[in-house]
Amino acid sequence: DAGITQSPRYKITETGRQVTLMCHQTWSHSYMFWYRQDLGHGLRLIYYSAAADITDKGEVPDGYVVSRSKTENFPLTLESATRSQTSVYFCASSAFQGREETQYFGPGTRLLVL
Amino acid sequence: SQKIEQNSEALNIQEGKTATLTCNYTNYSPAYLQWYRQDPGRGPVFLLLIRENEKEKRKERLKVTFDTTLKQSLFHITASQPADSATYLCAPYNQGGKLIFGQGTELSVKP
Numbered sequence: 001d002a003g004i005t006q007s008p009r010y011k012i013t014e015t016g017r018q019v020t021l022m023c024h025q026t027w028s029h030s031y032m033f034w035y036r037q038d039l040g041h042g043l044r045l046i047y048y049s050a051a052a053d054i055t056d057k058g059e060v061p062d063g064y065v066v067s068r069s070k071t072e073n074f075p076l077t078l079e080s081a082t083r084s085q086t087s088v089y090f091c092a093s094s095a096f097q098g099r100e101e102t103q104y105f106g107p108g109t110r111l112l113v114l
Numbered sequence: 115s116q117k118i119e120q121n122s123e124a125l126n127i128q129e130g131k132t133a134t135l136t137c138n139y140t141n142y143s144p145a146y147l148q149w150y151r152q153d154p155g156r157g158p159v160f161l162l163l164i165r166e167n168e169k170e171k172r173k174e175r176l177k178v179t180f181d182t183t184l185k186q187s188l189f190h191i192t193a194s195q196p197a198d199s200a201t202y203l204c205a206p207y208n209q210g211g212k213l214i215f216g217q218g219t220e221l222s223v224k225p
Contacts, residue, residue, distance in 0.1 A: 035215075040217070090157050092157070103158075103160065104160070108157055
């Protein structure tokens with residue numbers, strides 16, 4: 001199916017465990033983004049990537065690791081999950097770094113860290 | 115630091131009325147601003163984009179204004195319908211292809 005998908009959609013884990021959230025897009029968009037959404041904070045950018053093998057930090061990168069070996073995939077890893085990382089995580093993509101490119105969002109992953 | 119402010123309280127209006135949502139930003143001058151809609155349990159969906167040199171943009175029942183002097187954008191939905199109930203996010207453009215999202219305003223349209 002065309003579009004942007006995220007997996008898993010729901011995840012429960014324990015403090016200290018490593019968790020990887022997957023994001024896959026079929027448009028060959030250059031840019032990909034990871035956000036977290038929390039009550040009272042809205043969408044906050046964690047990491048973004050301009051192309052394969054190019055990543056950069058966003059507003060709240062601590063505790064997260066990303067990689068982008070292929071254009072279509074942009075996994076987000078929580079190296080040692082903490083309760084403060086309980087959130088809804090959204091992946092997004094956009095075609096290129098044109099100033100007016102809109103972002104297309106995935107359905108989100110709901111993560112609960114116990 | 116750059117800051118985006120949207121009405122934090124939910125907006126409740128009657129069907130058929132015009133809904134007006136506000137987005138204020140401080141400490142920067144975005145070249146353009148986007149509005150997104152988000153339904154519960156789903157990712158945001160793009161609605162409209164307005165550039166800094168445009169005062170107003172329309173799309174069907176939607177209208178967006180952009181006042182760079184006031185550092186404010188207004189988002190209007192005319193003849194509102196219950197199906198318009200959702201959270202609306204303002205997203206001024208930041209450097210490097212990034213957007214900064216406001217917290218969103220929840221709109222509820224009652225029949």
